[in-house]
Amino acid sequence: AQKVTQAQTEISVVEKEDVTLDCVYETRDTTYYLFWYKQPPSGELVFLIRRNSFDEQNEISGRYSWNFQKSTSSFNFTITASQVVDSAVYFCALSGEAYNQGGKLIFGQGTELSVKP
Amino acid sequence: DARVTQTPRHKVTEMGQEVTMRCQPILGHNTVFWYRQTMMQGLELLAYFRNRAPLDDSGMPKDRFSAEMPDATLATLKIQPSEPRDSAVYFCASGRDRQGHGYTFGSGTRLTVV
Numbered sequence: 714a715q716k717v718t719q720a721q722t723e724i725s726v727v728e729k730e731d732v733t734l735d736c737v738y739e740t741r742d743t744t745y746y747l748f749w750y751k752q753p754p755s756g757e758l759v760f761l762i763r764r765n766s767f768d769e770q771n772e773i774s775g776r777y778s779w780n781f782q783k784s785t786s787s788f789n790f791t792i793t794a795s796q797v798v799d800s801a802v803y804f805c806a807l808s809g810e811a812y813n814q815g816g817k818l819i820f821g822q823g824t825e826l827s828v829k830p
Numbered sequence: 831d832a833r834v835t836q837t838p839r840h841k842v843t844e845m846g847q848e849v850t851m852r853c854q855p856i857l858g859h860n861t862v863f864w865y866r867q868t869m870m871q872g873l874e875l876l877a878y879f880r881n882r883a884p885l886d887d888s889g890m891p892k893d894r895f896s897a898e899m900p901d902a903t904l905a906t907l908k909i910q911p912s913e914p915r916d917s918a919v920y921f922c923a924s925g926r927d928r929q930g931h932g933y934t935f936g937s938g939t940r941l942t943v944v
């Protein structure tokens with residue numbers, strides 16, 4: 714079975730602090746894909762990143778960075794110098810080998826990030 | 831930017847009434863998903879289609895829910911009869927095989943059954 718666990722339900726930081734959102738996954742597939750989505754207060758789900766299981770390179774995009782470690786089945790997300798606009802619920806998701814054939818996404822429960830001025 | 835369009839954005843209905851939610855996937859996308867979001871259960875997959883054929887609807891209560899794709903530009907999710915426990919936000923998402931990024935989600939339909 715596939716499962717995504719985001720142990721942090723809520724995180725509160727002060728603006729300009731760095732914050733890391735944890736994601737641990739379970740799958741028996743040898744090929745799989747990991748995602749992060751952002752859900753701001755307006756409610757839409759915004760795609761942030763996709764990684765496949767063969768690419769363990771860390772990725773940086775502006776203030777966002779992702780650390781993928783197969784050895785610990787983790788795909789953590791770090792926001793550097795957080796801003797109030799980063800306040801949102803962040804979801805980690807997993808899709809198995811079927812992703813490239815329209816496979817489904819399994820979501821974690823989400824982490825609600827609150828960045829205070 | 832191409833968008834997934836969902837209608838209505840909000841729906842309030844009485845228990846027992848039929849509810850139909852509609853989704854227009856992005857042109858050219860051949861995979862369509864329906865997810866339901868609640869505080870208790872988070873994001874749950876209800877059903878999904880590839881090339882208009884249903885692939886998996888095991889997450890959907892079959893006695894009252896039905897999902898269809900009458901054509902490539904329209905996906906529907908119906909609840910009949912609706913119950914208060916169906917109150918949730920229903921998201922539609924679309925994507926394309928072997929695409930380089932994640933699926934695109936619509937803005938959701940917020941359903942309240944009273």
